Amino acid sequence: MAQKPKLAMYWASSCGGCEIALVNLNEKLLDVDAHFDFMFCPCLLDTKISDIEALPDGSLAITLFNGAIRTSENEEMAHLLRRKSKLLIAFGSCSSKGGIPALSNLSSKSDHFGTIYLDNVSLDNPQGILPQTRTTAPEGELELPEFYERVRHLAEIVEVDYFIPGCPPEPHQIWNVVEALVQGAQLPPKGSTLGGGKSTVCNECAHRKENKTIKKFYRTYEIVPDRERCLLEQGIVCMGIATRDGCGALCPQVNMPCTGCYGPPEGVLDQGAKMLSALGSVLDIGSSKDLSDQQISGRIDAAIEGLPDFAGTCYKYSLAASLLGGKSR
Amino acid sequence: MTAQAMTNVGTPVSESFEPKIVGFLCNWCSYAGADKAGSSQTPYPPNVAVIRVMCSGRVDPQFILDAFHKGADGVMILACHPGDCHYKEGNQRAVQRYRILLGLLEQFGIEKERCKFDYVSAGEGEKFVRVITEMVDTVKGLGPLTLPVRAY
Ligand code: FES
Numbered sequence: 001m002a003q004k005p006k007l008a009m010y011w012a013s014s015c016g017g018c019e020i021a022l023v024n025l026n027e028k029l030l031d032v033d034a035h036f037d038f039m040f041c042p043c044l045l046d047t048k049i050s051d052i053e054a055l056p057d058g059s060l061a062i063t064l065f066n067g068a069i070r071t072s073e074n075e076e077m078a079h080l081l082r083r084k085s086k087l088l089i090a091f092g093s094c095s096s097k098g099g100i101p102a103l104s105n106l107s108s109k110s111d112h113f114g115t116i117y118l119d120n121v122s123l124d125n126p127q128g129i130l131p132q133t134r135t136t137a138p139e140g141e142l143e144l145p146e147f148y149e150r151v152r153h154l155a156e157i158v159e160v161d162y163f164i165p166g167c168p169p170e171p172h173q174i175w176n177v178v179e180a181l182v183q184g185a186q187l188p189p190k191g192s193t194l195g196g197g198k199s200t201v202c203n204e205c206a207h208r209k210e211n212k213t214i215k216k217f218y219r220t221y222e223i224v225p226d227r228e229r230c231l232l233e234q235g236i237v238c239m240g241i242a243t244r245d246g247c248g249a250l251c252p253q254v255n256m257p258c259t260g261c262y263g264p265p266e267g268v269l270d271q272g273a274k275m276l277s278a279l280g281s282v283l284d285i286g287s288s289k290d291l292s293d294q295q296i297s298g299r300i301d302a303a304i305e306g307l308p309d310f311a312g313t314c315y316k317y318s319l320a321a322s323l324l325g326g327k328s329r
Numbered sequence: 330m331t332a333q334a335m336t337n338v339g340t341p342v343s344e345s346f347e348p349k350i351v352g353f354l355c356n357w358c359s360y361a362g363a364d365k366a367g368s369s370q371t372p373y374p375p376n377v378a379v380i381r382v383m384c385s386g387r388v389d390p391q392f393i394l395d396a397f398h399k400g401a402d403g404v405m406i407l408a409c410h411p412g413d414c415h416y417k418e419g420n421q422r423a424v425q426r427y428r429i430l431l432g433l434l435e436q437f438g439i440e441k442e443r444c445k446f447d448y449v450s451a452g453e454g455e456k457f458v459r460v461i462t463e464m465v466d467t468v469k470g471l472g473p474l475t476l477p478v479r480a481y
Contacts, residue, residue: 105477106436106437149477150477268391269391269395270390270391270394270395272433273389273390273391273393273394274390274391276390276426276429276430276433277389277390277391277426279425279426279429280390280422280423280425280426280427280429281422281425281426283425285421285425287412288411288412288421288424289411289412290411290412291411293448296411296424297424297428300424300425300428301428304428304429304432307429307432309436310429310432310433310436311433311436311437312436314433322394323391323394323395323397323398323478324394324397324398324437324439324476324477324478325398325476325477325478326437326477326478327436327437327438327477328437328438328439328474328475328476328477329438329475329477
């Protein structure tokens with residue numbers, strides 16, 4: 001029997017949700033197994049990194065790489081799997097755009113270490129011990145990966161062939177991609193996004209849009225939304241308008257505002273800036289003629305009080321790949 | 330003010346630092362205002378690279394962030410006065426976006442003084458010169474902007 005092409009899946013700085021999404025293919029997982037030798041996936045299988053290292057370069061047909069790059073170990077694995085794979089696919093939001101881990105780019109490494117190891121009510125660390133990459137213990141020298149200053153997405157480290165968005169990617173979209181690969185379908189140009197649409201979540205959302213403007217923004221606990229009307233037009237920050245479609249608008253369908261996990265739509269450079277543009281457009285503070293600069297600013301600031309954490313809301317999954325990339329130093 | 334802004338303000342910045350500033354000027358007002366300043370030969374600092382737009386409402390926030398991303402130390406948006414926008418509400422949208430952007434910049438540790446929105450009409454050549462001069466001075470005081478994506 002001819003050898004099946006090898007499939008790998010690796011988690012860098014991630015939560016494991018991407019692996020769950022793969023398992024959520026349910027019985028289709030058997031089809032994946034029929035077509036591929038699923039040979040490496042630390043979350044599900046027992047193959048070791050040394051097994052991958054032992055393979056000739058380019059032996060893996062496809063690697064689904066999920067998780068962001070937070071540590072030197074994540075980076076090493078990105079390089080190793082790039083070398084060993086014919087197709088390296090950034091799988092999920094973290095790998096594609098930085099995802100939730102990249103929110104930490106709004107603070108520095110020393111801020112993080114300060115909060116986690118030094119300055120916190122639940123801590124007892126009088127000697128101020130911090131993690132070291134090398135420590136000598138009676139048993140010998142211990143090693144830990146280096147914790148980088150900033151979280152990066154995969155394409156900042158190595159060349160990425162394709163991107164599959166989502167936190168996590170929807171199983172039906174994963175299947176679409178796997179099926180296309182199995183059938184040897186003509187793939188779009190390198191660097192394209194697979195398993196997603198080209199428009200926005202609004203395109204798939206059934207809520208009624210009336211092109212209304214809004215007077216103020218609400219946080220989700222402050223309002224019970226009308227089930228039929230567009231959430232954004234009710235003053236709720238729904239990211240659908242600045243997010244790639246392909247998920248089926250699952251969140252707004254159950255009246256939860258979209259949080260933007262499919263990343264920016266095709267052609268958009270920066271998801272947060274796109275959202276900012278939309279929010280600035282729907283806001284209506286009334287006529288500003290005859291108002292002073294200060295009065296105009298005051299009215300706007302009052303209306304946007306319901307947006308206390310703009311960066312956290314609008315770059316929830318795409319901060320590493322944003323134009324600013326993180327906090328400036 | 331962010332911690333960084335405070336250290337920057339306190340640090341004497343070398344006199345030789347010439348900030349790069351990108352100015353988005355509305356065709357109908359501030360661009361003409363800049364012309365007026367030019368034709369009346371009022372000198373103003375040469376640090377602002379002017380991009381003419383048809384309305385301040387055309388300034389996508391992506392343009393502003395991209396300017397920072399590509400090396401600008403400051404960005405300005407100059408619009409028609411309230412009520413005078415040729416497309417009715419372009420300037421209102423622009424200022425609404427700008428106010429939200431200020432909060433965003435703060436979260437990214439970028440001093441809000443690096444991004445300025447103001448109203449300059451076609452007749453206000455002098456105001457144009459004043460606004461530009463103040464902006465250049467302010468950004469000179471803050472020093473160069475260092476973003477992690479460029480610095481890393
Ligand atoms: S036309 Fe000048 S701001 Fe709209």
